[in-house]
Amino acid sequence: MKHLITTAALAMAAATPALSETWTMTSTWPSSLELIEIDKHWVDLANKLVDDDKLTIEFYDGGSLVPAGEVFGAVESGTIQAGADWPGYWAGRNSAFSPLSTTASLFNAVDYVNWIQEWGGADLYNEVYGQFGMVYLPYGVTNNESGFRTVSQPIRTLDDLQGLRLRLSGLExxxxxxxxxxxxxxxAGGEIYQSLERGVIDGAEFSTPNVDFSGGFQQVTQYWSTPGWHQSSSVFGVMINKGSWDALDEETQERLKIAADATMLWSLSFTERRATEAYAQFQEAGTEITRLDDEALERVQQLANETITEVACENPMSAKVYASQLTYLQEYSTWRDASAPFNLGRTPNGPDLAAIQACAE
Known part of the structure; x- marks a missing residue:
């Protein structure tokens, strides 16, 4: 009899579904900035792909749970299970976060996608975030940022940058x-509008044209200098507490990765469409738009290469990331250049790979 009861109990336990996980997730972006749409897209897709009895992700707009600068710590400590970010915000913790988020005059959006998916980039995100007890899923990419928007002093040449106080993110x-x-x-992005309005800064960069327009920058600036040489592309994603990730079964983890891959492709086409629309909106608002000439951009490239090498060689982990990116550019250049003019972007004349590889050792 005792054996029958034990057998029945085990059978009931095996038939009982595991309790569903519920994750709390927030973002570094407030609801007023269009970047949050990338985060929401991933959450919506993840919740559709993952069975309700396995995981549900509850998303909160940036600032509603913790300030933007505290999202990293909240995920690291397990206070929340997931947080959407731009990796460059954490470069003060480890400078390797910088090239994981953007590059100065180096990668475009397709380069980041290629590198993440097929040239080992995804592993490096997890190596760096893993040092802080997190798993990382890159799920958003935008092409080069708008450039600088200024209140009363246009930037038509590099000389016009002299003495300007410009809001700018990024170590390099x-x-x-x-x-x-x-x-x-x-x-923070949420402070830019008022700082421009009050004259605290002369100008600012923030994101792609559509995001800048959603921030109302056309109301407080007159001039726009393109291209965004300082951030030739940007990556976004979700930080996940390692303990929370490990509590999921492999199938659920795989579905979250699939949602991330799908969101990344969508994010590129979505933001390029929206950037095109916003460009016209800035024109209609009366913004003067100018582009730096090729000679100026070549000068920027030379200084960017110098700066990247300096920063990379201060931290072996940063050098490791940059060396991986430069190796990708070198390998991909054969086919990319051969297929011009129908190729996917330029092959930049970037930093010396051997010099950075030496700093990674």
Missing amino acids: QGKLLEKLGGNQVSM
Whole structure:
């Protein structure tokens, strides 16, 4: 009798479904900035792909749970299970986060997709985030950022950068701007509008045209200098607490990865379409739009290469990431250049690979 009861109990336990996991997720982006649409797209797709009895992700707009700068710590500590971000915000913790988020005059959006998917980039995200007890799924990519928007002083040449106080994110980006005579001012995206309006800064960069327009920058700036040489592309994704990730079964983990891959492709086409629409909106708003000439961009490239090498060689992990990216560019250049003019972007004359590889050892 005792054996029958034990057998029945085991059978009931085996038939009982595991309790569903519920994750709390927030973002570094407030609801007013269009970048949050990438986060929402991944959450919606993940919730559709994953069975309800396995996992449900509850998403909260940036700032509603913790300030943007505290999202990293909240995920690391397990206070929340997931947080959407732009990796460059954490470069103060490890400078390797910088090339995981963007590059100065190096990668375009397709380069990041290629590198992440097929040239080992995904493993490096997890190696760096793994040092902080997190798993990372890159799921968003945008092409080069708008450039600089200024209140009353247009930037038509590099000389026009002299002495300007410009809001700018990024470790390498700030050092590069200083070499060009400008001054980096760091602040959260939600503070840019008021800082421009009050004259705290002379100008700012933030994101792609559509995101900038959603931030209302056309209301407080008159001039727009393109292209976005400081951030030739950007990557976004989700930080996941390692303990929370490990609690999922392999099938659920795989479905979250599939949602990330699908969202990345969607994000590129979505933001390029929206950037095109926003470009016209800035024109209609009366913004003067100018482009730096090729000679100026070549000068920027030279200084960017110098800056990347300096920063990479201060941290072996940063050098490892850059060396991987430069190896990809070198290998891909054979086919990319051979298929011009129908290729996917340029092969930049970037930093010396051997010099950076030496710093990674």
